[in-house]
Amino acid sequence: MELFEVLNPPQRLLMGPGPINAYPRVLQAISNQLIGQYDPVMTGYMKQTQRLYQQVFETNNEATLLIDGTARAGIEAVLVSIIKPGDKVLVPVMGRFGHLLCEIAHRTGAEIYTIDVEWGEVCDPALIEQEIKRIQPKLLATVQGDTSTTMNQPLAEIGEICKRHGVLFYCDATASVAGNELKIDEWQLDAVSVGLQKCLGGPSGSAPISLSDEFVKQINKRKHVEKGIRADHHEDGVEPMIQSNYFDLPMILDYWGEERLNHHTEATSMLYAARECARLYLEEGAVNVIARHKQAGDALATGLKAMGLQLFGNQAYKMNNVVGVYIPDNVDGEEIRRELLLRFGIEIGTSFGPLQGKIWRIGTMGYNARQEAVLHTLAALEAVLLRHKAAIQPGQAVIAAMEYYS
Numbered sequence: 001m002e003l004f005e006v007l008n009p010p011q012r013l014l015m016g017p018g019p020i021n022a023y024p025r026v027l028q029a030i031s032n033q034l035i036g037q038y039d040p041v042m043t044g045y046m047k048q049t050q051r052l053y054q055q056v057f058e059t060n061n062e063a064t065l066l067i068d069g070t071a072r073a074g075i076e077a078v079l080v081s082i083i084k085p086g087d088k089v090l091v092p093v094m095g096r097f098g099h100l101l102c103e104i105a106h107r108t109g110a111e112i113y114t115i116d117v118e119w120g121e122v123c124d125p126a127l128i129e130q131e132i133k134r135i136q137p138k139l140l141a142t143v144q145g146d147t148s149t150t151m152n153q154p155l156a157e158i159g160e161i162c163k164r165h166g167v168l169f170y171c172d173a174t175a176s177v178a179g180n181e182l183k184i185d186e187w188q189l190d191a192v193s194v195g196l197q198k199c200l201g202g203p204s205g206s207a208p209i210s211l212s213d214e215f216v217k218q219i220n221k222r223k224h225v226e227k228g229i230r231a232d233h234h235e236d237g238v239e240p241m242i243q244s245n246y247f248d249l250p251m252i253l254d255y256w257g258e259e260r261l262n263h264h265t266e267a268t269s270m271l272y273a274a275r276e277c278a279r280l281y282l283e284e285g286a287v288n289v290i291a292r293h294k295q296a297g298d299a300l301a302t303g304l305k306a307m308g309l310q311l312f313g314n315q316a317y318k319m320n321n322v323v324g325v326y327i328p329d330n331v332d333g334e335e336i337r338r339e340l341l342l343r344f345g346i347e348i349g350t351s352f353g354p355l356q357g358k359i360w361r362i363g364t365m366g367y368n369a370r371q372e373a374v375l376h377t378l379a380a381l382e383a384v385l386l387r388h389k390a391a392i393q394p395g396q397a398v399i400a401a402m403e404y405y406s
């Protein structure tokens with residue numbers, strides 16, 4: 001028999017680009033006992049969670065709900081439900097997650113068109129309009145905060161452009177939601193998906209999404225109710241069936257809607273978590289939470305610069321909640337990360353693709369968008385860098401961040 005030890009993970013301070021340490025109240029929420037799927041208390045919690053996320057997303061969209069799975073499940077549900085083979089999809093690619101949208105859309109049989117933006121920059125809305133006119137896509141799929149580059153794509157103007165040209169507008173806002181502004185209705189987004197493990201301060205495993213009435217109308221053309229639960233009044237949509245059962249949004253909407261048609265079993269513990277993440281965000285107030293992320297992010301950046309390190313990317317478009325910083329010459333970035341983790345219990349992020357081995361990414365998100373988390377991280381990073389004989393300015397970083405906060 002192999003039992004291993006009782007679960008007892010080490011205390012870590014998670015200062016990477018996600019996941020992060022969860023808010024204590026979210027951990028408490030998860031530890032509550034399970035209830036049945038159709039218990040009126042459970043369906044009540046589902047309705048409350050919908051209402052909470054309408055407020056988080058600043059939308060009246062009735063189709064605001066959770067997809068069970070990590071953020072990628074939300075992305076996949078949106079894309080597989082809307083894209084039919086041969087549909088044209090336009091994707092501005094400014095980092096790893098733009099490539100992910102292309103990859104998922106490609107699997108659905110989409111004809112993909114990209115606007116390739118240099119990593120560390122964002123995409124000009126005028127260029128998006130030019131490409132929309134030329135390509136006439138069905139869908140524009142974007143990423144708001146691409147954590148791979150730490151850039152935040154401005155979205156406010158793009159919705160109006162899409163509306164004018166009859167294009168549906170989807171955004172993956174996983175990394176940016178709750179740390180940067182996101183206004184679904186005002187910005188005329190048709191579909192948004194997120195996750196909990198960034199600024200919302202929860203564990204990964206639930207993907208809140210919101211869909212406009214127009215988006216719902218489009219996907220309902222592909223509606224198809226499973227045989228085993230079908231009743232006489234159910235009619236199939238006129239367009240081809242959605243290629244995934246688990247991510248079939250029309251069926252998931254029937255499960256979350258009045259009919260409560262059985263689909264999957266809602267992930268109860270994750271719903272408890274998602275519900276508490278939203279309550280925490282709304283209770284503190286959107287403006288205050290976003291300001292706290294900006295303050296923590298700016299304090300961290302100030303400290304890194306005081307140490308003599310160079311920040312990555314166009315700082316005018318930096319996300320509030322994560323900073324990219326060049327690994328100084330003559331040190332091994334992975335060795336520094338390992339030492340921070342094993343000696344200080346602090347995790348910072350590595351990088352992908354063209355930035356691998358060139359920058360670290362340090363996040364200040366959710367529960368960790370706090371002064372002491374920023375100061376501990378700067379103090380530890382400075383000590384480890386000095387021990388590795390990096391050419392940095394000693395004794396400045398923590399004080400600069402403290403001054404920033406005072």
Ligand SMILES: *Cc1c(COP(=O)(O)O)cnc(C)c1O
Nearest residue numbers: 070071072097145147174175195
């Ligand atoms: C972190 C992140 C995700 C995470 O996806 P998971 O499936 O939850 O791992 C998705 N999109 C973006 C833009 C992210 O930054």
